[in-house]
Amino acid sequence: MSSRYAQIPLAIVPFTPSLTPVSNAAVRNTLRRYDVKEGFLYLPNQFWAHKNHTVVLDALRSLHVEGWQGQVVMTGTAFDHRRNGVFKELQSQITSLSTAGVAKFLGEVPRPDMIALMQSCKAVINPSFYEGWSSTVEEALCLGSPLILSNIAIHKEQAGTSARYFDPHDQNELAHLIRSAEPVTVRTALSPEAQIRKARFQDALRPVFNLNRPPYPSQNRKGKVRREINAS
Numbered sequence: 001m002s003s004r005y006a007q008i009p010l011a012i013v014p015f016t017p018s019l020t021p022v023s024n025a026a027v028r029n030t031l032r033r034y035d036v037k038e039g040f041l042y043l044p045n046q047f048w049a050h051k052n053h054t055v056v057l058d059a060l061r062s063l064h065v066e067g068w069q070g071q072v073v074m075t076g077t078a079f080d081h082r083r084n085g086v087f088k089e090l091q092s093q094i095t096s097l098s099t100a101g102v103a104k105f106l107g108e109v110p111r112p113d114m115i116a117l118m119q120s121c122k123a124v125i126n127p128s129f130y131e132g133w134s135s136t137v138e139e140a141l142c143l144g145s146p147l148i149l150s151n152i153a154i155h156k157e158q159a160g161t162s163a164r165y166f167d168p169h170d171q172n173e174l175a176h177l178i179r180s181a182e183p184v185t186v187r188t189a190l191s192p193e194a195q196i197r198k199a200r201f202q203d204a205l206r207p208v209f210n211l212n213r214p215p216y217p218s219q220n221r222k223g224k225v226r227r228e229i230n231a232s
Helices: 002-006 024-033 053-066 086-100 111-120 135-143 153-162 171-179 192-210 219-231
Strands: 041-043 072-075 103-107 124-126 147-150 163-166
Touching: 024 111, 053 072, 053 086, 053 171, 072 111, 086 103, 111 135, 124 135, 135 147, 135 153, 135 192, 147 153, 147 171, 153 163, 163 171
Parallel strands: 041 072, 041 124, 072 103, 124 147, 147 163
Antiparallel strands: none
């Protein structure tokens, strides 16, 4: 049995998001509907413990004291099935920073709105302590959005020189990157990086359809096995 399975070829297909950028008009409508400040930064992470929203909130508190006039917009579910109460622990900080105008929590938003926010932000932030392979990083790369990422190994493997990195335990380092994020124009087309990733996906997928897999049992064979089992 084990020798048979050891002979089955395997192929690894890298995750590649399917994205359709929205129009300038749709971007403007989204920002107006959510009352988002111009020149905002975007944190599209679920409120799960390992996503490390705390370092962002701490950095925003410091920036507010300095008189920073920007805003970080946060989207994602407020429920962590592995550790219930994460959002509740942070809620008072979020409310305080929202009142101050430097943070805005939108909850879960439709995918076109998420894309509009990602297209128009100064940078996408991901402060996670760990990731398997971040879908938001992939999406940001495909849309040409600047990235501010925690300096974990998987982020560096995924984004390379396309991101600026910070220690996920260092609020001051993150505050500096937020403060220094430069204004950008709204991106209404997929980036050249998206074409590279699409080609990589196609190259990886092509051999999957040519794998020399052992034939599956025919329907007659399956029926014969069932009859033999029933007869015994």
